[in-house]
Structures are given as structure tokens and as C-alpha cells.
Amino acid sequence: MHSERRPVTDETRAQVRALHAAGKPRNQIARELGRSGRTISLIAQDLGLPFDRSATEEATRARMADLAEKRAILAEALVDDALRLSEQVWQPTTIYNFGGKDNTYAERQVDEPPAHDKKALMGAATQAAAQSLRLVPPADDAGADDARSMLGQLMLGLKAAYEEAASEEAEGESP
Numbered sequence: 001m002h003s004e005r006r007p008v009t010d011e012t013r014a015q016v017r018a019l020h021a022a023g024k025p026r027n028q029i030a031r032e033l034g035r036s037g038r039t040i041s042l043i044a045q046d047l048g049l050p051f052d053r054s055a056t057e058e059a060t061r062a063r064m065a066d067l068a069e070k071r072a073i074l075a076e077a078l079v080d081d082a083l084r085l086s087e088q089v090w091q092p093t094t095i096y097n098f099g100g101k102d103n104t105y106a107e108r109q110v111d112e113p114p115a116h117d118k119k120a121l122m123g124a125a126t127q128a129a130a131q132s133l134r135l136v137p138p139a140d141d142a143g144a145d146d147a148r149s150m151l152g153q154l155m156l157g158l159k160a161a162y163e164e165a166a167s168e169e170a171e172g173e174s175p
Contacts, residue, residue, distance in 0.1 A: 006035075008043060016043045026051045071135045078132035085125035089118045089158075115165035122158045126151050 012033065019029045030040045044051060095114065096107035113121065129151060 008039065013043055013047060016040060017047055017049065020044060020047075020049045020051075025055075075132040075135040078128045078135070082125040082128040082132070085121050085128065086154075089113065089121050093117070115162040119158055119162045122155060126155060 012035075015033055016029060019032065024032075026040050026044070027037055029035075030037045033040070041051075090112055092109055092111055093113045094107050095110055096105065098105045112118070
């Protein structure tokens with residue numbers, strides 16, 4: 001909705017001065033006069049009338065604290081996800097095949113996921129852990145470096161295991 005611009009008159013300035021003297025906050029003055037908060041702020045500034053911003057500052061601090069709490073909760077959930085994903089690397093799982101010319105489905109239980117699935121699980125776990133660190137960085141940077149180092153070593157080990165398993169699978173196949 002487009003509104004017409006109305007010039008600020010001496011009467012408007014007098015109303016702002018009177019409402020300000022009555023202790024009304026900026027937004028209430030804006031509503032009563034049918035003006036934007038920005039217009040009221042500019043008029044008050046020209047008149048040398050300060051608004052008490054302590055309520056706004058307190059609300060901003062509370063909102064920031066709420067956001068920090070939500071980030072901490074999300075970071076904790078991401079760490080839990082990373083742990084669950086990394087545990088799946090060593091758990092029995094079902095592998096399956098679906099499709100083919102007859103559109104068939106076949107499955108079997110194995111002691112551990114195949115190497116490529118382990119790699120995907122650890123990649124997802126690493127990503128979840130990294131995101132948790134971005135949301136709530138540790139207070140001590142050395143701890144973050146240790147965590148990154150541990151995750152890096154884990155990924156290198158998984159890559160080596162994946163390459164070894166892929167090599168063994170290739171050797172076992174017939175041409």
C-alpha cells in the first residue's frame with residue numbers, strides 16, 4: 001500500500017513535543033499521529049528531544065540471549081547427530097538392490113556398512129560436528145584445533161579403509 005507523503009508542519013512538531021513531554025514512546029507517538037517511527041525520530045532529533053532507549057536496548061539484549069540459547073541447542077543437537085552417524089559406521093546394516101530389467105528387490109544383513117557408506121556417514125558426521133563448532137565455538141581455541149585434527153585424522157583413516165576395501169573388491173571381481 002502506497003501512502004502519500006505529508007509535509008511536517010509546525011503543528012506536527014508541537015504535537016510531537018507535547019506527546020514526548022507526556023512521556024510517550026516514539027512508536028506510540030507515531031501511531032497517534034499516523035506517522036512513521038522514522039519521521040517521529042527525525043522530528044524529535046530536530047527538536048533536541050531524546051527518547052529513552054533503555055527498553056529497546058533491554059529487549060535487544062533479551063532477543064540476542066534467546067538467539068544464543070537457540071544456537072547452543074542446535075549445536076548440541078548437531079553434536080548428537082554426529083555421534084549417532086559415527087556409531088552407524090560400525091553397526092550391522094541392511095544392504096539392498098532395487099531395480100534391474102525385472103524391477104526386483106533384494107536385501108541382506110551385513111556386519112558393517114560397505115566402505116562407500118562408511119565414507120558418507122563420516123562425511124555427514126564431520127559436517128554436523130563442524131557446523132556445531134561454527135554455531136557455538138569452544139571457549140578455548142586449542143580445543144577446536146584438537147577437534148578439527150581428530151576429525152581430519154578420522155576422515156583420513158576412513159579414506160584409507162575405503163580405498164583398501166575398494167581395492168579388495170576389485171581384486172575379487174572376475175573380468
